[in-house]
Amino acid sequence: NAGVMQNPRHLVRRRGQEARLRCSPMKGHSHVYWYRQLPEEGLKFMVYLQKENIIDESGMPKERFSAEFPKEGPSILRIQQVVRGDSAAYFCASSPAGVSPDTQYFGPGTRLTVL
């Protein structure tokens, strides 16, 4: 059973471009969480999604950031018009329905560098 997959593992963008980060949850998992780790900081919660629904986006910046988890396909974290401050590691986690949110399985992360 493959773990949580994230791609790309490394992404370089110039200021003003768009970044699209993908997360494929573990097979059978319908809950996805996105976290961001800025340099020298801990992981910070961004958003929690279930299939076709955003459940909690209290950690998402109000502008330029969006996330989706469609019925088919991976979850996408989209950052429009990137700025240097968006450079960070972005981690995705997934969990199956009906279990405690304590049980989250993490992907290896996508490291975004904005030039």
Add this chain to the structure above:
Amino acid sequence: GNSVTQMEGPVTLSEEAFLTINCTYTATGYPSLFWYVQYPGEGLQLLLKATKADDKGSNKGFEATYRKETTSFHLEKGSVQVSDSAVYFCALRNTGNQFYFGTGTSLTVIP
């Protein structure tokens, strides 16, 4: 609010040495506490957890005790191995689905 403060690294130990990584937290209510480990190139993996005061979580020789009176959840291992080299994250989960993580402590164990 909720936050986690953990010992800054990096930490370098010789094989078979005793390990302690300190972690303290701030939270309202009664959070669950966790230690995650991240090996190079991989995602975070749950190492151990404790869900209430005085609980001890343990796994792979690591252990941590939930101390409400000192708001701490220090990670310990009696005899580290080279394979324990990784980054260790302390975390809490309060009501809701959010985890709050510390900044991570890098551990290198040398033969």
